[in-house]
Amino acid sequence: MYATADLETNLKILASKDMRAFDVEFCSGDAMKAVVLAAGLGTRMGAETPKPLVKVAGREIIFRTMKVLSDYVDEFVIVAGKNKDRIDEFLRDKGFNYRIIENPTPERGNGFSFFLSRGYSGKRFILVMGDHVYEEEFIRRAVEGEGLIGDANPAYVDVGEATKVKCKRGRVEEIGKNLSDFDLVDTGFFVLTDEIYEHAEMVVKEKEIVELSEIVKRAKIPVTEVSGYFWMDVDTPEELKRARRFIVRNSIKGTGDGFIARYLNRRISIRLSEYVVDHLSPNQMTVLSFLSGMLASLLLFFSIPLAGVVYQLSSVIDGCDGEIARASMRKSRLGEYADSMLDRYADFMFLFLLGYVSNLETQMWMFLALAIFGSVMISYSTEKYKAAFYESAYAAIPSLRFLVGKRDERIFVIMLFCLASMVEPLIVLLAVWTNARVVLTFHIIRKNKLVK
């Protein structure tokens, strides 16, 4: 993932796993400002929306960058063009501290837009393109850098189209789209000091079209390498799709996933999420997943095998709300809470009605009561762990992941038995399986905690 090849350019390499904690540096109360260039015309996207406001995986490009940066930045200085009012309107209720500067002549280039931020940016500041999409981890590493943040191993951009950088002694030597000999690709992310405005002023006085790359070259700013992370200049609908795909696929949490979720459900849900992330909210997805579970339960009155299949389908859909929430930066604890409460009721409903439509004898109802109880207790045993120890049980005790019995695994097995119309064996199996898993879970947790 990280390019650590020696580029003979004395770069400060940040992309290394064993770095000291990022937070330390930013504890010192030395908050920066960030200049966001959002005056671009974005003519290639076809749509009317200004590029910074284009949604990628359910979130506007500019929001994505500002949201992550807001851990490091105390004010955003946004240079906008004709889209000024729309950007202002969009940002108004988002909770950022920002000011907008208008560039009345955006056709003079992004270097001219940048020059207009002079006097607003503070001594040391971040400069970032408002129409680039960056993976969160890229930004967290880039803010630690100095000068131009370059990628020596750009995995997601078309290098032919990209701005290339040639370094000398850790500083920009040459920069341009047509360099044949280069060390890194310009990511559009910079950590600068205000001395650069003097160079900008010179270029502005000399030329009509002011390219940021020319300013950067004249200032011979330092270069920091942050390689291998996802970032893109989203210019075409195809690139938009590629960005959406990466973000959604990167949004699987996974620590609580069972084997079925990992090897079957996620492969489907992630495609579904990609498809709906721009259209449905996580909460709508939660409701949809609950309704599909209810639908499965009602289908029991018509066909047990069909109901089993729809139940498995609802288990696939159940993965989408979390994926969409993470991909579109809408994670909410209330959403997580609601999702898991509704899951319990959907599971109850299915088992309960399965017993009802099967005209169980009293003895089988006793097993069903055990199966229903055990199913909730599987969730209870891990949630109570988190409530008591303030850490995820599966993250803290990885061996718990091998205890089959999580929701995705149960539902898959339920579907198989429903397809075979083997209701009573299923109920006995669930009664034993779920409660055995709870006892084992407790046993493993106890062993783990007593050792410590």
Next chain:
Amino acid sequence: MYATADLETNLKILASKDMRAFDVEFCSGDAMKAVVLAAGLGTRMGAETPKPLVKVAGREIIFRTMKVLSDYVDEFVIVAGKNKDRIDEFLRDKGFNYRIIENPTPERGNGFSFFLSRGYSGKRFILVMGDHVYEEEFIRRAVEGEGLIGDANPAYVDVGEATKVKCKRGRVEEIGKNLSDFDLVDTGFFVLTDEIYEHAEMVVKEKEIVELSEIVKRAKIPVTEVSGYFWMDVDTPEELKRARRFIVRNSIKGTGDGFIARYLNRRISIRLSEYVVDHLSPNQMTVLSFLSGMLASLLLFFSIPLAGVVYQLSSVIDGCDGEIARASMRKSRLGEYADSMLDRYADFMFLFLLGYVSNLETQMWMFLALAIFGSVMISYSTEKYKAAFYESAYAAIPSLRFLVGKRDERIFVIMLFCLASMVEPLIVLLAVWTNARVVLTFHIIRKNKLVK
């Protein structure tokens, strides 16, 4: 609770709720040492155990003080007499950083013991009696003080027996057991600087019996008032009992308590805890409570009313493990986890066997499945809250406390119906009540979170 009367002595008053956070001062890495006087002969207690090792509510007196102090103190200097080896043996595996200094002539008085700590205590240090019991909150406030920590409103000690202090301009003017005109009572807790050893040396040279109070008087140390908290010089078995009672009664957590727990169960469990705190561990109590629940379930085969009463009894006993754990400073997350897992199984067992012995018809088994499910879900709905929001639901949303349906309340109602042998109405009631409560809980949480 806090005396804020103006004593006309210019005291620094610490016992006020609106003080700044304590932690701030101690963040500065300026850790102190604490001198603990543990050479006393303690002849009045009857037993052979040295007084600092006497257990009060399941914990040795010296351990209680050192445990709370260890948040502020990096080394303990313990002055011991003939009991030196026993104290050393006791402390060896408790995780404190300590050194023991032997006083070969404890009969020379506590001032002489104190004098022996010279050179070990550092510039600024805490001095505390190893045979006094202090409420945790007293210590947390006292460490913020300066000089002698005095109590103007001692609620738990026999003032006639206590050492009294008369102040002048915030410093000790007179001190002794027989003062008729005094401002505060000496709590045996001091925050001192090493200058006091010079005064100690003078007294040691002059007198055979060296009282700490004499040193304190000569040094005219400052006085800080921390009033109204629990602290005691435990000298007699009666005082021991009084201290135990206070500590156990102060150990009720209560945020998750329902109405039955608050107004009935706690009144009994607290007396039971007082009785067993010196003999049973919290884990033993958890097992005992689970076994009593199992016993109640098995009694269903013989008599439903009797089973109901024993079930309610087990609900009372269920309060003791937490009380004992907190009173004896043995709180453990694993203990909390085990307790709540076992509670769920005890509740399941009772309802399940209640259905079994009642020869329910199939339809009633469906209600029983609902009742069983709803009962777990009540716990699930609050534990999942804590797992998602990292705060106690009842503490964060106090209105949830009025939703009857917590375990203590359910069990009490179950007992009433069992006494009347009304099994089927009970099951229908529980099926509706528990699930309605879960839906209401979710509704209240959602409303609360959306407002924020």
